[in-house]
Amino acid sequence: MKKISIRDIAKKAGVVPSTVSFVLNGKDKEMRISQVLTDKIKAIIEETGYYPNHTAVSLRTGKTKILGMLVEDIANVFFSTLARTIEDEAYAIGYKIVYCSTENNDEKGIELLKMLCRQQVDGFMITPSAGMVKEIQQLREQKMPLVLMDRYFPGLDIPYTLVDNQDGVQQGIEHLLQKGYKNIAFVTVDLDQVQMKERERAYKQVLQANQLSADNNLLKIPYKLKPEQYIDAITLFLKERTSIDAVFFATNYLGVYGLQSIRCLKLSIPADIAVVCFDDHDMFRFYTPSITVISQPIETIAKTAIRLLVEQLEKGVSTSNKKGVFVKGQLVLRNST
Amino acid sequence: MKKISIRDIAKKAGVVPSTVSFVLNGKDKEMRISQVLTDKIKAIIEETGYYPNHTAVSLRTGKTKILGMLVEDIANVFFSTLARTIEDEAYAIGYKIVYCSTENNDEKGIELLKMLCRQQVDGFMITPSAGMVKEIQQLREQKMPLVLMDRYFPGLDIPYTLVDNQDGVQQGIEHLLQKGYKNIAFVTVDLDQVQMKERERAYKQVLQANQLSADNNLLKIPYKLKPEQYIDAITLFLKERTSIDAVFFATNYLGVYGLQSIRCLKLSIPADIAVVCFDDHDMFRFYTPSITVISQPIETIAKTAIRLLVEQLEKGVSTSNKKGVFVKGQLVLRNST
DNA sequence: CTGAAAGCGCTTACAG
DNA sequence: CTGAAAGCGCTTACAG
Known part of the structure; x- marks a missing residue:
């Protein structure tokens, strides 16, 4: 039972393959193929269950209709959620x-x-790591449609979309200030990643704007430690600085570890210490009586990414393609009922 | 700057494309191409950065080297973790x-x-839904290599791999019995899915084997309710049956909701009520002082799936291909430090 | 409206 | 060892 090809369909219909191809691609009107013939061919296609070999189409047209998605780790819920929306779009x-x-x-x-x-x-x-910049620039020069997600290379002409880190941190810190907290610590990870650097910068900037010092309340933990090590580091930090009344965790897993530390220290939340995290986490819905989160609108990021990509796919790649889109994060209060 | 093709390489090397193709595919020895020529061609390939157009290769060889992965939901951590290992393999x-x-x-x-x-x-x-059985059988008859994951169709000749539900439930229940609990409830979701049915059956069977009745302690909740509805249903159930001293949740999210209910009811864990869940969840590591989990060895499932698929890819599809593989779950005690 | 032909970029028997 | 040729299954100018 060999696969049916366009030639088989043509033979059955008593026409030449081109005619079938035109019908298949909706060019029957354009090519002035009679309605009767079109219907006949369509009926045969239906009846035989024929479908075009996509590989052949790709070779001929030069388009595979496949997009490559490079994320940091598909098992990470942020990226898998991103992947889910991207898939649909x-x-x-x-x-x-x-x-x-x-x-x-x-x-x-x-x-x-x-x-x-x-x-x-x-x-x-692409969710690029810092060292991929050269290769990505090359692709861009070769007019390959591409869009960065969750990261970007400031100053370079490469389309991107990610959350507005500056704005998000500002929202969070101002929320804490408004609640009356004065000694707001910032816990982040020591990593050469634009968004982490931007969040840290934003923290310092907002404190400064409010005549507060950020000098002594900043904790930078190495990347990819074990859970216990994170928890220990945060615990030690909080223990040594009893004046801290609020903490901003720069990313969700730090928040998760931080909550553990806070519990170890028998500090209650939010009575003794207020917590804000960047990035949401399932756990925040259950773990603690109240935690404030700067939630990344992952869906919007995914949709924007596809939009920016389609623009290039359709109109060709040029410097006029809209360069980058920052999406605003949302301040969300997580309460367990 | 047009893409370089095999003909360009051939021209540069002063040979015919076939020769380049042979070198490219490691058939230089077989075709007795001189080492000198082989080296020359390889050097040119290296120098020009040429790589074969995969679409053309696919059309010619009939193999795309692409596998299709259908999961229930890539945003779900179980499937994204599965996807991660599958990717590597x-x-x-x-x-x-x-x-x-x-x-x-x-x-x-x-x-x-x-x-x-x-x-x-x-x-x-494929992670099939029940209604896909006909189409999957058709593919199988057409000798399409395929393997089911996380689900299977009992009695049908279609390769699969998933956790051993019967064994997992048995491990969990016997663990609770051993700890001295006598009134073990079972909370599951009302869904036409083999693994859920098997877990329920196993629960009844193990209780029966221990001369215990399962009649009054079984809760089946509709599929895809809202979190609050799950929590309410479980709360009501536990409230009405005060004799219950342990609960087996048939899947992880039920466990997560269940823990919420238990907390609402001010039952402490595990003093008043012991809990076992099928499937692990990040939250179990933090939420509660102690919870027992039947952990699915997702990596093993993924590796097995690839192995079963490669077997068919290489040796062709036949009924002699090993049919199905059940992977044993692991009893894991989750403690927060 | 329809047909014959070229060609996308490869691989692989076949002939020498 | 090497070369000429067919063909994978399509699409699309071109000619009529």
Whole structure:
């Protein structure tokens, strides 16, 4: 039972393959193929269950209708949620997604980029690590449609979309200030990543704008420690600084560890200490009586990414393509009922 | 700057494209191409940065080296973790993955299946919904390599891999019995899914084997309610049955809701009530002083799935392909430090 | 309206 | 060892 080809359909219909192709691609009117013939061909296609070989179409048209998605780690809920929306948006306009996880590793990311180029993907959606900048610039120069997500390279002409870190931190800190907290610590991870740096900068800036000093209340923890090590580091930090009455955690998992520390120290929340986290986490819904979160609008980010990509896919890549979009985060109070 | 093709390389090397192709595919020895020539060609390939157009290779060889992965929902941590390991395994042997989420919806699943067939994927890894059985059987008859994950169709000749539900429930219940609990409730979701039915059956069977009645302690909650509704249902159930001293939640999110209910009822854990959950959840590590979990070895499931698929990819699909593999779950005690 | 032909970029028997 | 040719299954100018 060999696969049916367009020639088989043509033979059955008593026409030449081109005619079938025109019908298949909705060019029957344009090519002035009679309605009767069109219907006949459509009936045969229906009846035989024929569908075009996508590989052949790709080779001929030069378009695979596949997009490459490079995220840091698909098992991470942020990226898998992103992937979910991207999937819907992409499939709706006829694109499939090939995914891979870079692990935030430059070499792996570059390798995967090459692999997907070889695969002839039509475009890229990338959560880049800092070391991938050269390869990404090259792709951009070669007019490959691409968009960065969750990260970006400030100053470079590469489209991106991510949460507005500056604004988010500002929302969070001002929320705490408004509640009357004065000694607001900031716990972040020591990582060469634009968004972390921006969050830290924003923290300092907002405190400064309010005539408060950020000098002694900043904790930077190394990247990729074990849970216990995070918890210990935060515990030690909080123990030594009893004047702290609020903490801003720069990302959700720090918040999760921080809550553990706070519990170890028998500080109650929010009576003794107020907490704000960047990025949401399932756990915040249950863990504690009250925690404030700067929630990333992941759906919006995903939709924006696809929009920016489609723009390039359709109109071609140029410097006139809208460069970058910051999406506002949302202040959300998480309460367990 | 047009893309370089094999003909360009051939021209540069002063040979015919076939020769380049042989070198490219490691058939230089076989075709007795001189070492000198091979080296020369390789140097040119290196120098020009040429790589074969995968679409053309696919059309010619009939193999796309793409696998289709249909999961219920990529945003769900179980499936995204599965996806992560599958990715590693697949890339290591030269396959890419196209993913899609079926939402456990028969029609959507069938549609996606068709779409991926059109895309000429080489094989499928599927988390099927019950209604997809016919289409999956058809694929199997057409000798399409495929493997089911997390679900299966008992009695049908379709390879699968999933956790051993019977064994897992038995481990959990016997753990509770051993601890001296006598009135063990079972909370599950009312869904036509093999694994849920198997877990329920196992619960009844184990109780029966221990001369205990399961009649009054079984709660089946409708699928896809809102969190509050789950919590309310469980709360009501536990309130009405004060003799219950332990609960087995059939899946992790029920456990998460259950813990909320237990907290609402001011029952402490595990002093007043012991809890076991099927499937792990991040939250169990933090939420409560102690909870026992039947942890699914997701990595093993993923690796097994790839293994079963590769077997078919390489040796062809036949009824002699090993049919199904149950993977044993692990009893894990979750403690917060 | 329809047909014959070229060509997308490869791989692989076949001939020498 | 090397070369010429067919063909994977399509699409699309071109000619009539």
